[in-house]
Amino acid sequence: MKHRKKAGASVVAVTTAALLLASCSSGGGGTSSAGDGTGDVEVWAHQGKDTEVAALQDAVANFNASQSDINVKLTLVPEADYTTTIQSTSADDLPDVLELDGPTLASFVYDAKVAPIDSYVSQETIDNATVGNVNQGTLDGTLYALAQFNSGLGLCANGEMLDAAGVSYPDSIDSAWSADEFLSALETLAAENDSGYALDIKENYGLGGEWGTYAFSPLLQSAGGNLIADNKASGVIDGPESVAAMEAFQSWMPYVDPDEDDAALVEGRVAISWCGHWLYPGYSEALGDDLVILPLPDMGDGTKSGAGSWTWGMGSTTKQGAAAGAFLDYLLNDENVKAMTTANGAPPATESALAADTLYSSGGPLELWGQQLGAGCNADSITDDCVTVLRPLTAGYPVITSEFASALAAIATGDDVQSALTGAATAIDQSFADNNDYE
């Protein structure tokens, strides 16, 4: 087992090193040009759910059929390998249009692999993007990417089980459970359930991966802590506020179902699930009117939640900027945003599509997540009013998420909170020091 872990670690280490070196070698950057607005446009995207794939393929086919000047060629790369593929491809070999996972955008800007898009995409498209969408795609005042959809994160709960256990629950952002109230609810619910569990935190997704950072770093920010501030992690990710948040998280673990079959909530083994928007369709079908959507616990500074998702940018060496921009305009119109968000259940990232959406707009079953997204901010400018916090927009994000998620996984299995977070802080600071703060 140890041997396997070592082998796995060495593969990861080599891949990372190769990618870093490949990034360094890519050089270039800033050589994009508009072209004449005709010809082939190469597009790369991640191969996600079948329904998402179909929506994107339809969009490309419809775009190609709608005009004769531009021909889009779509290539799909499996989601698990997608970011690695971009990292290991030199800038010259990247396509005209490429999809990017939001938090990785800064590292691709740093590697000079993506081009600013504001001169290629229409102003109408930019103006129609939600604030969170623009924030996610903007670095140092330059717009590099725009998304079709955002993401929603909160608690999905079985209201009938909460009522039966006599647990009262919040009905708005402002009335989110405090950390103590949440722990008390878990104790009560676990005692009432034959399974002995009360909470599903999607351990089956892997706390040591991106899910860990996306889903649980908002706890730090809700407690007044953060992942990083002013390019320093020490005293922030392992500061007293962050430590308190993670100690609270650790105290919930005895009530957590491992959820190996991804069915803890629908089978009634737990009453509460730490929940992303993609789970809503399945939960809604299984629980019907009993499903209630709640904000994440308020650790002291107001409830905070995650945001951000896949977004669209352009390769830094594209010679087809105008044609690529025309395709992005098409991809971000209401019809295609609706088709994609219908396919994956995500909140639309354009104002017009969001206003017309029946799930997230006022009165919809996911209105609370819509409200959360309406109160978004960047990780370096968190206010009391802010609810959804974007993951840090820095080229050093890969090391931040890797270290935090590893610490989180260790904390979940009982490691000392302070030591785990301090270890993460040291590693992050070292990486920033080694890379001139990724400036």
Added chain:
Amino acid sequence: MTNAQSQRARSRRWRAARSYLVLTVLAAAYVAPAYYLVIGSFKPAADVLSGLGGFAPQHLNLDNYRSVFDSLASDSTGYFWQFMTNSILISLAVVVVGLVVNSMAAYSFARLSWRGRDKSFLLVVALVIVPFEAVAIPLLFMLNDMRNSLLVQALPFFANAFSVYLFYTFFLGLSKDIEEAARLDGLGSFGTFVRIAVPSAKPVFATVAILTFMTTWGQYLWPSLVVSNPRYRPLPLELSVFSGQMPVDWGEVLAFGTLLILPVLIFFVAFQRFFVQSLASSAVKG
């Protein structure tokens, strides 16, 4: 039969029973994962991870296989049979070229006299302990211009130090008398290698072929670094289509896994007779 004889017979039977029991348990431990893989590939995802129930052959259907083929059936995703063909071509190329190159190198080390031979051989043997991960980065830079091709996936694996070592040990054990007789009959070094050494070395050729095929077939790290175009992707990279998304549909993962091991199984069955011969002769040689 005396009491002592009867006791000895009982004791023998008891020992045999114990041996069979241990062997049965060991065999079951080896077979169980393969059985689970195959049986799970025919079951709905919810039935796969149901504890020991996962071994029960119930609710069997072909839906997972349909999903696998449907997910890889367009120009943008690439096609399942295209990935399979890529993997077969890459693996066969590495096996065929590898057998030629490595056997010739080994014969040279074992039978020919040339300056620096022993030191060169030591260097080759030392390469056995260098893991591929250690040379992946330099290779990536050296071959970056060949990205997105079948050749770039095969080229680094043609020459293989371990294969050279296997051939070398075999050629060392070959009788020199026949080779000397062949030379007296006018055969040169290459002729002796082709007509005398190679025909005698079928078991070791089979062993190297099987080991090389299995290793190449399962390559993941290298293709993930050098291939992005679906047209050139090998089959193992596509596993992440099914395992890389949450929630994981384990039925589809197992169906893909079953399809992934089929060619290896066929290759092994085709060459296993020689493989067993090779193992047996190695065991005899001690």
